[in-house]
Amino acid sequence: MGLTVKLRKDTGKFLLDVAWEMGNEILVLFGHSGSGKSMTLQLMAGLMEPDEGYISSSGRVFYDNSKGINIKPQERRFGYAFQDRVLFPHMTVRENIFYGLQRSKRDGREEKVRHMLEVFHLEEMENKQPSEISGGQKQRVTLARALIGRPEALLLDEPFSALDNTLRIEMRQLVMRIKKEFDIPIVLVTHDILEAYTMADKVALYVGGLVAQTGTPGEIFYTPSSPDVDFYLALNFPFLANQYQK
Amino acid sequence: MDSSIIFSLRLSFQVALISTLFVAAVGICVSYVLARKEFRGRELVDILFTLPLVLPPTVTGYYLIVLFGRNGILGSHLYDLTGWSIMFTWYAAALASFVVSLPLMIKTTRAAFESIDRNLIDASYTLGHSEFVTFLKVILPLAKKGIIAGAILSFARALGEFGATLMVAGNIPGKTNTMPITIYSLANSGEWSQANFLVIFFTVISALFLFAANRFSKRIL
Secondary structure (H helix, E strand, O other), X not given: OOEEEEEEEEOOOOEXXXXXXXXXXXXXXXXXXOOXXXXXXXXXXXXXXXXXXXXXXXXXXXXXOOOOEEOOHHHOOEEEEOOOOOOOOOOOHHHHHHHOOOOOOOOOHHHHHHHHHHXXXXXXXXXXXXXXXXXXXXXXXXXXXXXXXXXXEEEEXXXXXXOOHHHHHHHHHHHHHHHHHHOOOEEEEEOOHHHHHHHOOEEEEEEOOEEEEEEOHHHHHHOOOOHHHHHHHHHHOOHHHHHHHO | OOHHHHHHHHHHHHHHHHHHHHHHHHHHHHHHHHHXXXXXXXXXXXXXXXXXXXXXXXXXXXXXXXXXXXXXXXXXXXXXXXXXXXXXXXXXXXXXXXXXXHHHHHHHHHHHHHOOOHHHHXXXXXXXXXXXXXXXXXXXXXXXXXXXHHHHHHHHHHHOOOHXXXXXXXXXXXXXXXXXXXXXHHHHOOOHHHHHHHHHHHHHHHHHHHHHHHHHHHOOO
């Protein structure tokens, strides 16, 4: 069960070299913008090719350069919610969700769409265009579309950064519900420390393309593994420093 | 209006319509490759397809003769096989229109394809859809207006093609004399009243096409 990820990618301007594992839990990739978090998701989804590495989900290998395996994004079965809400502007809410059903058999599609509309409270706007609904609703459609095909894992790239605070709290609860109902690994990228702290079962702290430390939020924030991590946290999140001294 | 003028009007529309059908099909494929694929010599391909837009039509016509003439690089084989040559038929007029109007289609359609948010295409891939399905269900609908604008411009250009057409199809009354060529003949022989009619007709039609193309291209996303 779970995901194993080991990736190395040198773009010339930036070097990413990370490795982590997870079960059916929420792993938060936490760090500054430009530390390689979103790039990790793109590499996992197959939208970009690593120089070397290994990606597997529940024993299925999606990428292994030593064996020459590189499965196409279409066949990786990762649900991917992008940073910018990207609903297809020429399809209604319902059609957007339906479009995520490519992988499933023909019969029962209608019920699946209906179920997702219910789970994500979208019944009343199923025939609206994406331009006619709010930011939070768009994000719910994105999640429904990513999940309807029963993906192996869910990859969320700063999904709530454009939402206001109340909505963000709602969406966090929704992700917790998704974790329960779908029981799949959820990788959540964020640079919001509160989000990392409250959502994560496990945190991978990204610093400059490397994983500085992995662990539970408590371990990361209260027992940094090295002076480097300590320095990074103290420098970037000064309010944590007070906590240590208690 | 005498029947020879009606013939040349009809011929022009027939040539432009056939040419535009091929322009649309070829233009969409070429534009997709130019907009979405990265390969060595991509810009060279773009330049080759765009050249007829800036070359003198006589030069384009000359190349067509070199390629498709009875002794041409491709034309000679065709002639050996079938005893038929495209030269001085209305097909040649359609071919000339095709080559000259294709750049307009490619420029417009490539811009429309490139304006589509990359994330939408990636989203379609991660949802399990192949490149072809993504092309049909996401890229084509979102580029629709640009494609229609390109096709309208190409049709208008094909309708007005003169130079290359004259070189490959000639000016054979009742066979290859399209509207622009007929206007040339009428002006040459001093038949001003008929020429006036065609010139005004042509101007109005072209303005209408430009108006339609603008309406569509303004609304590209």
